[in-house]
Amino acid sequence: MSAISCFLTSRWGPILTGAIVGILAPVLVKLGNPGNMGVCMVCFTRDIAGALGLHRASVVQYIRPEIIGLFFGALIGALAFGEFKPRTGSAPLVRFLLGTFASFGALLFLGCPWRAYLRLAGGDWNAIFAILGLIAGIGIGIGFLKMGYSLGRNHPATTAVGWVMPAVMVALLVLLLLAPQFGRDASGNPTGPIFFSEKGPGSQHAPIVIAIVAGLAIGFLAQRSRFCTVGAIRDVILLRDSHLLNGILAFIVFAFITNLILGQFHPGFTNQPVAHTNAMFNFGGMVLAGLAFTLAGGCPGRQLFLSGEGDADAAMFVIGMIVGAGFSHTYSATATPNGPSAFSALALIVGLLVCIIIGFTMRERKA
Amino acid sequence: MTEVLDARGLSCPQPAMLTRQALQKLGKGTLEVLVDSPTARENISRLAREASWKVEIQQQADGSVKLILSK
Numbered sequence: 001m002s003a004i005s006c007f008l009t010s011r012w013g014p015i016l017t018g019a020i021v022g023i024l025a026p027v028l029v030k031l032g033n034p035g036n037m038g039v040c041m042v043c044f045t046r047d048i049a050g051a052l053g054l055h056r057a058s059v060v061q062y063i064r065p066e067i068i069g070l071f072f073g074a075l076i077g078a079l080a081f082g083e084f085k086p087r088t089g090s091a092p093l094v095r096f097l098l099g100t101f102a103s104f105g106a107l108l109f110l111g112c113p114w115r116a117y118l119r120l121a122g123g124d125w126n127a128i129f130a131i132l133g134l135i136a137g138i139g140i141g142i143g144f145l146k147m148g149y150s151l152g153r154n155h156p157a158t159t160a161v162g163w164v165m166p167a168v169m170v171a172l173l174v175l176l177l178l179a180p181q182f183g184r185d186a187s188g189n190p191t192g193p194i195f196f197s198e199k200g201p202g203s204q205h206a207p208i209v210i211a212i213v214a215g216l217a218i219g220f221l222a223q224r225s226r227f228c229t230v231g232a233i234r235d236v237i238l239l240r241d242s243h244l245l246n247g248i249l250a251f252i253v254f255a256f257i258t259n260l261i262l263g264q265f266h267p268g269f270t271n272q273p274v275a276h277t278n279a280m281f282n283f284g285g286m287v288l289a290g291l292a293f294t295l296a297g298g299c300p301g302r303q304l305f306l307s308g309e310g311d312a313d314a315a316m317f318v319i320g321m322i323v324g325a326g327f328s329h330t331y332s333a334t335a336t337p338n339g340p341s342a343f344s345a346l347a348l349i350v351g352l353l354v355c356i357i358i359g360f361t362m363r364e365r366k367a
Numbered sequence: 368m369t370e371v372l373d374a375r376g377l378s379c380p381q382p383a384m385l386t387r388q389a390l391q392k393l394g395k396g397t398l399e400v401l402v403d404s405p406t407a408r409e410n411i412s413r414l415a416r417e418a419s420w421k422v423e424i425q426q427q428a429d430g431s432v433k434l435i436l437s438k
Contacts, residue, residue: 009405009409083405085403085430087376089376090376090378145380145381145384150377150378150381151378152376153375153376153377154376154378155376156430226406226409228379231379231380234380235380235383235410238380238384239380239383239384239387239410239414241383241410241413241414241417243410243413296378297378297379297380298378298379
């Protein structure tokens with residue numbers, strides 16, 4: 001066991017994790033997931049928000065089993081190596097807000113950093129603007145960190161705190177499997193409480209068992225190797241450390257090769273799956289998301305894995321992402337494959353303002 | 368005199384960033400860093416070794432870890 005742990009925390013850990021994600025994500029697409037959406041933390045939490053009725057965009061509603069698998073993979077990794085430590089107290093409310101606005105930003109591009117790399121590896125050149133936006137957002141976040149930005153320290157919490165998120169994930173799994181319905185309205189539409197898309201991206205998914213197993217494998221590896229799609233760029237700029245970036249490069253290369261083999265590499269800007277071609281919003285949305293992720297300490301995947309380690313503050317970020325996706329769709333802020341919506345620009349401006357205020361105002365309280 | 372940096376409970380990348388700043392300021396000598404997350408421990412060990420600092424790790428009674436960095 002310790003040999004595995006040593007390997008995964010060595011320089012090869014993120015590279016192996018990136019390679020495995022790079023292979024599994026396109027395979028999940030082949031098995032039914034939407035195009036270039038083998039793994040996407042924001043798209044998947046958006047689908048979960050829809051399935052729970054937090055928004056009524058009928059084409060993006062599904063309890064994505066990958067999220068449940070990713071979480072439990074990280075939990076198993078943490079428990080097996082003595083790293084499950086319930087903790088909280090580092091500005092959870094602010095982290096909730098950051099999760100909310102990270103979702104707003106990423107849904108302007110239609111993908112989190114994981115999907116940005118996957119879209120690039122699938123030939124969707126719109127992702128180039130998103131990745132440039134991500135780098136810019138991370139750069140702004142680093143500026144705040146250098147100015148002394150901090151959400152303060154977390155503290156050990158009672159064991160029960162650490163088991164709240166596992167209970168939430170078990171509840172999601174039960175809801176996925178049972179999909180309870182209270183009835184239908186006069187038009188014959190389901191009245192919930194759980195909604196699953198009958199058409200559109202929400203209706204496209206790999207078989208549940210395969211999605212969960214893939215999630216478990218990725219979650220375990222990512223927890224052990226500290227894989228982070230935002231930390232990879234941040235650490236190169238801030239610390240001159242390419243440890244995590246090597247993992248992202250492996251991720252892109254292996255996803256590209258797997259897409260080629262599976263016939264899923266389609267280079268171009270137009271007619272890309274679940275994507276639009278508005279470069280300004282692809283860039284701007286990821287500036288907002290990149291800033292929010294950096295201020296929270298890691299990418300959405302990392303937040304999910306940390307919540308699997310018992311970090312209740314990271315769990316607040318994840319819950320914020322789900323709620324943010326609900327708001328974003330309900331308020332016509334999220335982009336669609338046709339481009340930005342009526343309130344996309346307003347959402348971007350408000351999100352950036354909130355994150356900048358957080359960046360300027362949050363400092364560690366001196367004892 | 369040994370300088371001490373308490374990075375317990377801080378989010379990424381603050382433990383590594385603060386350690387890097389402290390080491391650059393110190394130049395030579397000994398810096399003790401307290402951390403309580405395995406990620407911070409690994410990141411700090413890596414950046415210190417790459418900058419030719421000797422790293423000694425001491426487990427503390429409260430579950431945290433003391434990294435003694437010396438050059």
